[in-house]
Amino acid sequence: MVAPPGLSGVIVADTTIGDVRGEEGFFHYRQYDATALARERSFEEVWHLLIRGTLPNDTELSAWTRLTAEAATIPDDLAYGLLEVMHASAGNEPLVTLRTALSAYGALVGDGPLWDSDEPTKERAAIRDAAVVPWLVATAHQLAQGAGPRAPRPELGHVGNYLWLVTGSEPAPEHIAALTRYLILTIDHGFNNSTFTARTVASTGADLTACLVAGIGALSGPLHGGAPSRALDALDEIGTADRARQWALDQLASGNRVMGFGHAVYRGPDPRSELLKETAIELGGASAELAVHVEAKVVSVLAEAKPDRVLRANVEYYAGVVMQECGIPREMFTPTFACSRVVGWTAHVLEQSRDRKIIRPLSHYSGPEVGRGSSPV
Numbered sequence: 424m425v426a427p428p429g430l431s432g433v434i435v436a437d438t439t440i441g442d443v444r445g446e447e448g449f450f451h452y453r454q455y456d457a458t459a460l461a462r463e464r465s466f467e468e469v470w471h472l473l474i475r476g477t478l479p480n481d482t483e484l485s486a487w488t489r490l491t492a493e494a495a496t497i498p499d500d501l502a503y504g505l506l507e508v509m510h511a512s513a514g515n516e517p518l519v520t521l522r523t524a525l526s527a528y529g530a531l532v533g534d535g536p537l538w539d540s541d542e543p544t545k546e547r548a549a550i551r552d553a554a555v556v557p558w559l560v561a562t563a564h565q566l567a568q569g570a571g572p573r574a575p576r577p578e579l580g581h582v583g584n585y586l587w588l589v590t591g592s593e594p595a596p597e598h599i600a601a602l603t604r605y606l607i608l609t610i611d612h613g614f615n616n617s618t619f620t621a622r623t624v625a626s627t628g629a630d631l632t633a634c635l636v637a638g639i640g641a642l643s644g645p646l647h648g649g650a651p652s653r654a655l656d657a658l659d660e661i662g663t664a665d666r667a668r669q670w671a672l673d674q675l676a677s678g679n680r681v682m683g684f685g686h687a688v689y690r691g692p693d694p695r696s697e698l699l700k701e702t703a704i705e706l707g708g709a710s711a712e713l714a715v716h717v718e719a720k721v722v723s724v725l726a727e728a729k730p731d732r733v734l735r736a737n738v739e740y741y742a743g744v745v746m747q748e749c750g751i752p753r754e755m756f757t758p759t760f761a762c763s764r765v766v767g768w769t770a771h772v773l774e775q776s777r778d779r780k781i782i783r784p785l786s787h788y789s790g791p792e793v794g795r796g797s798s799p800v
């Protein structure tokens with residue numbers, strides 16, 4: 424059996440974490456509409472849902488909030504070694520420093536392979552790694568600016584604390600609300616490339632941090648998580664709405680993809696893009712207005728160029744506009760995405776680790792003919 428290119432449309436695992444129904448333009452976490460969760464719930468509640476399988480009641484939420492806030496603090500005896508590594512990587516993009524720092528943190532903590540761990544140990548590692556990523560990301564950014572790390576402010580909640588760590592200012596309630604929506608919308612998304620990557624590593628029984636570092640690597644590419652800053656760069660380049668159509672035509676004529684458009688699974692609107700568009704408009708600002716105009720022009724140019732494919736704005740398009748309005752610098756867009764997706768990766772890694780079957784497909788050899796005994800001489 425030969426799978427289609429990119430494994431498109433192939434089901435490779437069972438999951439109870441969530442799903443994307445591309446034809447319907449719908450996705451869910453566990454048994455809840457993910458966009459409803461993004462409108463109504465806190466990040467901590469959805470995190471609990473992904474890891475423990477249920478939305479928490481008040482008592483569970485208090486305990487979970489305490490647990491995750493404690494896990495977000497690097498123990499003093501490890502902080503020095505970790506900061507040494509991060510300083511050495513500070514000249515890189517924050518996402519590169521994140522993957523380096525998370526790997527170093529995993530090494531300092533010294534978890535064993537998932538294969539040998541019991542469920543409570545695996546869950547502890549999952550919470551710890553996901554909790555610490557926002558601080559690592561924000562500190563990577565601080566070090567790249569030649570500044571020192573900021574002390575976490577857990578009383579602001581997971582999202583408010585992240586905004587504080589990145590911007591150094593008291594976060595506005597509307598920015599916390601907007602970023603919460605974005606972060607909940609991007610926690611998980613079926614078998615996207617980075618999640619599949621993390622699960623593939625998990626299927627070998629490797630340690631949990633190794634799975635997450637692999638996921639970060641996958642997320643860094645422009646076709647996956649690396650698009651929002653490029654989408655915003657494009658808006659800057661376009662400048663005014665009247666230039667959008669020609670700009671899009673030029674992109675296609677040069678063989679370029681328009682970043683923030685198209686999707687591997689959605690065959691109509693991406694529901695995340697619709698909610699983020701609403702959020703961007705609520706936040707106001709010139710970028711949102713321009714983005715709305717440009718979206719319409721780009722969609723019509725793509726429809727002319729690819730009449731047999733519906734290519735719409737994906738989650739990354741308005742993500743950049745929302746993050747910019749919240750005061751997050753452009754080089755921090757993909758690292759901010761990593762802060763939410765790490766929760767999805769950990770849920771998937773825990774699930775995959777319960778299935779003791781290694782993921783190992785086949786390839787079709789298409790080189791010169793060869794047989795037993797073929798040798799270079």
Ligand SMILES: CC(=O)SCCNC(=O)CCNC(=O)[C@H](O)C(C)(C)COP(=O)(O)OP(=O)(O)OC[C@H]1O[C@@H](n2cnc3c(N)ncnc32)[C@H](O)[C@@H]1OP(=O)(O)O
Nearest residue numbers: 645646647648650680681682683684685686687732737739
């Ligand atoms: C969180 C996320 O990862 S969301 C995705 C973020 N990435 C981007 O925004 C990058 C731009 N978009 C893309 O590159 C693609 O749409 C992807 C990677 C998201 C999906 O890729 P695929 O599943 O291979 O796309 P799909 O099969 O729908 O492509 C169909 C055709 O449309 C073209 N196409 C798809 N997206 C775009 C785009 N944004 N700009 C121009 N052409 C496009 C493809 O090149 C393909 O053309 P072909 O038939 O001549 O080969």
Ligand SMILES: O=C([O-])CC(=O)C(=O)O
Nearest residue numbers: 611612615616687688738
């Ligand atoms: O599902 C995908 O292929 C890409 C995506 O939107 C995501 O990972 O959020």
